[in-house]
Amino acid sequence: MSFTKTTEQDSHYDNLENMSVRDLLENMNREDKTVPLAVERALPQIEILAEKVSEALKNGGRLFYMGAGTSGRLGIVDASECPPTFGVPHDLVIGLIAGGDSAIRKAVEFAEDSKDQGWQDLMGYDISENDIVIGIAASGTTPYVIGALEACNEAGIATGCITCNENSPLANTAQYPVVVVVGPEFVTGSSRMKAGTAQKLVLNMISTTAMIQLGRVKGNKMVDMQLSNNKLVDRGTRMVMDALEIKEDEAEFLLKQYGSVRKAIDAYKNG
Template sequence: MAFDKITEKSSLYNDLEQKPISEILKDINNEDQKVALAVQKVIPQIELLVAQIVSRMKQGGRLFYIGAGTSGRLGVLDASEIPPTFGMPSGFVVGIIAGGEPALRNPVEGAEDDLFAGWKALQEHQINNKDIVIGIAASGTTPYVEGALHKSRENGILTASISANPESPISKEADIAIEAVVGPEYVTGSSRMKSGTAQKMILNMISTTTMIQLGRVKGNRMVNMQLSNAKLVDRGIRMLIEELGLEYEQAKKLLLLHGSVKKAIDAYRNEK
């Protein structure tokens, strides 16, 4: 019996090409509003997962996202933003996409259908049982992801899944299954839309909450961000002014000397 995919159900809207621009935009927005409510329902599962991630990362474990197509790209995106945003060394959060780097921009034929390639890609990172693997697939049926989760579990690695279909094959391979059921897409089967938005929201929640729990945020500020451009340097200076009561040039000198807001604050207070 074939798995029934909500993500492939016919759109609730028809004759899209005959609609005026304003109606299309309003209809898409109406559908998008359903996404946050679907994500809200899976917060308990996200909480369980984040608690496990934090515990393992404190012991040196790493977080791996693995997916194909849009799902893979979203995982790579979230992983790539962790070092600049939170100052976490690269390699602690890793995004893997079926087909490798070329697949970030162009589809790689057949890459997502290889049941064994995902595990092979994880092995290239010397994955071990301190690590966590999150498989991302809107349909929940992508062989590349399913195979990676299956082998990870066989090797005692904590697994989780993010999908938009209940009781999917990847959910069955996950210790923690996150199923954000957003309903049929506005354009039938276009899971880059609501399903992709739900995945992005969930990844934001997972990584941001994890980094906060690991002490990479102070108050509500990104005190460990990389000072990679003038805007971020200025933001860091203003954080120091607010936190330490310094003049602008004094704060700038301190920040550039120590390389991060947190290090600058710690050094300044240690000298007092």
């Protein structure tokens, strides 16, 4: 199958250095507006992958994200936000980046070029057939990610991907590919822009859907969120007040006593 990296094609705009600040912002915003529409076109693929992730987590498995550079960082962001937002264990959703944790802040040269390192990184977590691995790569050609997914396929581990180029090697490797075609970037080849935005949107959708399917949201509230700062304690207090129709001081007392919105509400109703 033919493969063209649309994420690497020339920008629709030129002479950027001669544009005013307003023109730069308006043109970038014009391009950004196309991203949700590209995600919408990929909804059937996202649905399949989200269902597979939910199924794996319900059956005691874990979700792994794997990527390099911006893609790897986006996976780590999504994984790191699941415990405080939904109260799940830190080892339920795991983000891995080529080059290790130091690559989160600083680029590690050539880290993404090893086809073996991704699988080695997964082996460090005793990965099994219960788990599911999602490779994230805008280009769809990152060896670190492709090699890991190939090894997972051989080991009977479910694989998905999020990429922004059709017919890419990554999309053809993953069992459940998600391909969001955003086209050329405003700055040619800078896939931290539209491609990165698309990946973030898809990651939000997959993890949030899975957490709702796991029962980590009640109504539309994050009833299992961690009370890690005053803002979240205040939010939790209001949630308890609304759910039980009680006063603020009583709601706050219950929340601090039981440590979560869900437990405070259940204890009050069952008390």
